[in-house]
Amino acid sequence: MIDEAKLHDILLDNLFLLPFEVPCEFCDHKQEVTLPVRVTEVKDGLIKGSSGSAFFPCTNCGRPAGIDWDAVNIQITQFLKG
Secondary structure, eight states: OOOHHHHHHHHTTOEEEEEEEEEOTTTOOEEEEEEEEEEEEEETTEEEEOOEEEEEEOTTTOOEEEEEESOEEEEOOOOOOO
């Protein structure tokens, strides 16, 4: 059985590549971009990830767009039962 404490031990400090739909800062074209997020905490039903920034080429205008994020919080809705 995986509970929150075991999930914390498994996920803490791991880097995940998460897909997000983000707009280009130049032409507002929305596209899916994969952002690197490191797990910093698993607590109170949330997987919390680090802040960061990334640059990506816009598939519409071709310019180098960027995105910044303060944190990532993923709510855990179900734990596996053994």
